[in-house]
Amino acid sequence: MKPRQKRVAIAVGALAAVGVGVGLLLNAFNSNLVFFYTPTQVASKEAPQGRTFRVGGLVESGTVVRDGMTVRFIVTDTARTVPVKYEGVLPDLFKEGKGVVAQGQLGPDGVFAAREVLAKHDENYMPPEAAEALEQAAKMNARMGGTLAQGQPGAAGAAGAAGAAGAAVSPSAMGAGVGK
Numbered sequence: 001m002k003p004r005q006k007r008v009a010i011a012v013g014a015l016a017a018v019g020v021g022v023g024l025l026l027n028a029f030n031s032n033l034v035f036f037y038t039p040t041q042v043a044s045k046e047a048p049q050g051r052t053f054r055v056g057g058l059v060e061s062g063t064v065v066r067d068g069m070t071v072r073f074i075v076t077d078t079a080r081t082v083p084v085k086y087e088g089v090l091p092d093l094f095k096e097g098k099g100v101v102a103q104g105q106l107g108p109d110g111v112f113a114a115r116e117v118l119a120k121h122d123e124n125y126m127p128p129e130a131a132e133a134l135e136q137a138a139k140m141n142a143r144m145g146g147t148l149a150q151g152q153p154g155a156a157g158a159a160g161a162a163g164a165a166g167a168a169v170s171p172s173a174m175g176a177g178v179g180k
Helices: 003-032 039-043 128-143 147-151 158-164
Strands: 053-059 065-067 070-076 081-087 099-106 112-119
Touching: 039 053, 039 081, 039 128, 053 081, 053 128, 081 099, 099 128
Parallel strands: 081 112
Antiparallel strands: 053 070, 053 099, 065 070, 070 081, 099 112
């Protein structure tokens, strides 16, 4: 082999190695990427079936049912709801009416099977995505005259009543302030 051919072969080999490395890195990144969806997005089938994602909002009051280590509850963004099933020990700060983010997969039956549940860590904190989703849902609910909350089973309470009256409800009015 001539010296020039050796240099070309080395350059092609190095370029191929870099390409393989970048491909593996992007594949690993894509496999570990977890997106956040609101209950409204999940209900409108924007969330992926069979892939892990996060759903967040408020734990609807009166929906937490414990059966041994299995806990069922409903997450709402005041417009739509998503039923969640979780097996394990919940965080100490998990409570009805408070902010929560659950990570898992949506089953074919429409129940979100959570593998991890994250609760807010202090009185003034809610994940930014969840706070933004609640604000958007409250605005949409107010714009539509509360029809989404009224038509959704179990979507009553302060947000549903305010939506029916045509008033916007901020997350802080629902007991979940936004902090950093």
